[in-house]
Amino acid sequence: MKIGVFVCHCGSNIEGTVDTAAVAAAAREFPGVAFATDTMYTCSEPGQEEIVNAIKEHQLDGVVVASCTPRMHEQTFRRTVERAGLNRYLFEMANIREHVSWIGKDREANTNKATDLVRMAASKLLHNRPLLSKQFDINKRVLIIGGGVAGIQAALDCAEGGLEVVLVEKTTTIGGKMAKLDKTFPTVDCSCCILGPRMVDVAQHPNITLYAYSEIEEVSGYVGNFDVKVKKKATYVDWDKCTGCGICMTKCPSKKATDYFNEGIGKTTAINIPFPQAIPKKAKIDADFCMKLQKGKCGICAKVCPSGCIDFTQQDEFVTEKVGAIVAATGFDLFDWTVYGEYGGGRYPDVITSLQYERMLSASGPTGGHIKRPSDGKEPKNVVFIQCVGSRDKSVGRPYCTGFCCMYTAKQAILTKDHLPESQTYVFYMDIRATGKNYDEFTRRAMEEYNAKYIRGRVSMIYPKGDSLLVRGADTLMGTQVEVDADLVVLAVGAEAAAGAAGLAEKLRISYDSYGFYMEGHPKLKPVETNTAGVYLAGSCQGPKDIPSSVAQGSAAASKVLGLFSKDKLASDPQVSVVDIKRCIGCGKCMKTCPFGAIKEIDFRGMKKAEVIETVCQGCGICTSTCPQGAAQLQHFTDNQILSEVNALCQF
Amino acid sequence: MSVSLTYAYYPGCSSTGTSIEYDMSSRAICAALDITLTDVPNWSCCGSTPAHTVDHTLSSALSARNLCQVASMGLTAAVTPCPSCLSNLKTAQHRMKNDSFREKVSKLLDKPADITVETKSVLQILVEDYGIEKIKAKVKKPLTGLTVAAYYGCIMNRPAEIMNFDDREHPMAMDNIMTALGATVVPFPLKVECCGASFGIPRKDVVMRLSGKLLDTAKEMGAMALVTACPLCQMNLDMRQEQINSANGSKHHMPIFYFTQLMGLAFGLTEKELGIDKLCVNPRTVIDALGMEGNSKEKSQ
Amino acid sequence: MNVINLTSSCNSDFVRQVEEESGQQLSLCYQCGKCTAGCPYTTEYDIPVSQIMRLTQAGQKELVLKSKSLWLCATCESCTARCPNKIDVARIMDVLRHMARREGYGGVKTVKTFWDSFLHSVQKNGRVFEVGLLANYISHTGRFWTDMGLGPKVLPKGKIHFKPSAMQGKEEVSKIFRRYTEESSK
């Protein structure tokens, strides 16, 4: 084999602390190396041309590039060598930037370490073999998990693009948080008026199958061919027959059920449709509050339902859907602010969350759009908003900024003045984060035109005083402690990952950060991809986002899916495990350890043997280390290839 | 089958003087509950606030001497009625987990500092080791009709990492005991607000303001009396109540009990052994309203 | 108002020393003001506690150590309990007080004298002897005891003793003080 070695300066990133010319000179002495040089930017167009030319000129049949992390440019250089006619697996990369130049300052030591890494790569390359991928069919259907505004956007874009869409939503209606909002910043247009029609589109689109009140039970398979088991949770109402007339709700005697849609402001009936514009508009029984299901008495809804759709014996149901791609759009939930004992920890009824306030402002909400104190139903005069509750607070394990609460607080201050012209609003803030288009102007308007009094400082304590609340905070700009008599306190509670986000991530085999938000493929360049092929992200499940950004991501994820499905077949990754049938003794250990179920048992002339299903194997390599015979070998990472690297390193 | 509880008892300086009734009533109720308190021999002052304002090593050494005394008794757990003492003991223990700090402290002592002793407050052992249910079972004369607010003071529960007891913003230990005794407990939003602490002498005006606010709020919430667990709080609210009234133009006449005194009354102990007569704001009318006075007299011989 | 030149007036040794003695990282403070918002003594302070934090971050040693606030902090732990960055602010106040003492800042005379008298009493008697403490305090501040009015009320309760308690081992306590003085003069 004739190997060419290219040692990259990466501007001064590598050259600053590594003598690349010396590394190239040393490489010329390694077995098999026929050519070695150092280059300024190997990934640039001239850099790549240099490789192509060298391959031709020196009849190279293998290439090593010593530069940055393979996560950055392995694909780039594989394509380069392919252009020059080599198999893409006759290429190796040595990471001398992240693993050398960025982490050490000693030029001599760095140069030695870089030389070692190049020696390892060249020595592995001597054992590399050309690998070819196979083509396989794909199922051009897409699963979207979560029917918030991000999921809705992704679903509609995919459906419009001609794909069949399966949309799975955990609650009984799609719409997510946006359906609960009154108006939206920075234009103050009615949330339901802009979202409602899109929800209807979802219901009516011939390409969209909607499973509401459903969750993902199990996901198997791989990009292009996923099998998804969906759990349709029991609603005790036959949705095929339910017309959404709502007669059951008017007659149900159990009227103290928790009103989840209204964030606990007010109560609802055990059987209910969460709001008039719900999609699907179907009733569901809350088993915890249903007298029939709890005590066996009642059953009134069954008697009054004109369509006869009440079924107290209904059970959870499972359906399996075959799809080729998955978009996670599970959004966020609000942080449990009751850990703040100093804000009453939930003991004071007139301390409410921002989302509860949205329900109160909404004309279709439990108070009919009237701002009323939960304690006594009176109109408040002084309304105090506290920002950054459960955000930017290390002491409660939430150091990040939620990003949109500054904006919605300004919106709520404006709406308060609209609803109650006599009212006075106060906003305790630490910094105002209003970086979107027309956003800062919007927060200024709250102050300049709506006379919201902004106070820079956190609040230390809220406690009842007479029938109002005393809010004690600081005004750090004045340098004093301040007190405000409040009739109502609204907490701008921060966002956290949706309940159950981590469990779903494990089913989807995608990673999540320590707060449960899903990890994108690359923080800048792959914002809606994940590191699992065929799984994409949209909206707040990746990190808190406002509506415009969530919608943009929904569309971005849809375009990724449409791009993926623009081909009829996908190429499989040949870096999978292969069982050498001669060595295999049929012990079955690999089958037990494979986390993807990619190894099946076959009969070979009456003997039991293992065989890898190429399309299912993810190349994790667990079987290779399990097999007592060394029969299972991961292609491109065989024992021989790895040992040659070890030997290259340990020769002295 | 209940194992009897035994603790080394560290009364703290104020127990010998201004809070003598706290000491008396703590001992009396523990005796009534079969909790054995053995006095720490030759205990000394923990240094209180003044010591830690001067130096942390000095402050910890003053506490550490007492912890050594406890260890020499062969007991593993020490209890004190006073939250300020407890805070000093616990802070010293916490800081002495750091080896180099412990060495610095040991240099000031006759023998190396001990860090094995467990320290708790009387309130803490009653709710955590003895148990509310058992307390309830001991009640002979329920405090029905008594409406109290429970005031914990600022350092009983803070900082949570060191004190490791109850909720730091909304403690319930005394509230629960009072409810078990049959009293009505009003919600008291200033449970952990500072009363003015040891500024009574150098900055009396501060105490007038802060303690005055506590009394105003307790009254507003409908309390007939305040119940406390801290000698300094009790002194500021009780002994200085008249000064507070004249400074703020208020007219409070609010008895300030130690929680141990009210427990004793409910257990049927005599007023004398609970030091009820040591209180400055006369609690007569409040106690008489409970209709238990006759009984207690019978018992006191 | 003075203009503070941030480059020339920042005493970074002071910053480092506060961090070392308190075990706290000053840069964690993002000036939210929650400590000031909860501090019951803000009304008495010349500089609110969050600004003490700010000035300390900025290395303004002189301004910090001469502040009266240091002497009026009651270590009520409200700031420490609620700081969103888990800074032990009360401990920093304590450490600043230690420094102010070492550097000879007088602070609030009544408070300092009271604390000194208290410790003097402990050093001498092993436990606090209240009457002795008061006598000492009055003689050092030259202030008439404003609590005279309490006398008739408290005396009959048998709470005030005119002799220090006879404690064995009080010399052990005075030894602690002696060794402390020796160690700190090293």
Ligand SMILES: Cc1cc2nc3c(=O)[nH]c(=O)nc-3n(C[C@H](O)[C@H](O)[C@H](O)COP(=O)(O)OP(=O)(O)OC[C@H]3O[C@@H](n4cnc5c(N)ncnc54)[C@H](O)[C@@H]3O)c2cc1C
């Ligand atoms: C009080 C308040 C006011 C706001 N005001 C504005 C505003 O005025 N303007 C603005 O731009 N933004 C506003 N926002 C932000 C806005 O709510 C979000 O940008 C938006 O909701 C994000 O959409 P999403 O689809 O990513 O997530 P979500 O709205 O959270 O939707 C996620 C959906 O996924 C479902 N789901 C979750 N887990 C699963 C699962 N495991 N399986 C199936 N389904 C699942 C949920 O039930 C939900 O329907 C506000 C937020 C709050 C809290």
Ligand code: SF4
């Ligand atoms: S059976 Fe249940 S859901 Fe139906 S009306 Fe009765 S309580 Fe309501």
Ligand code: SF4
């Ligand atoms: S967006 Fe504003 S209120 Fe929300 S966490 Fe960030 S800074 Fe705080």
Ligand code: SF4
């Ligand atoms: S509470 Fe903490 S972060 Fe906020 S100003 Fe005070 S010390 Fe700084």
Ligand code: SF4
């Ligand atoms: S510990 Fe001191 S600075 Fe902190 S809140 Fe209490 S009095 Fe104020």
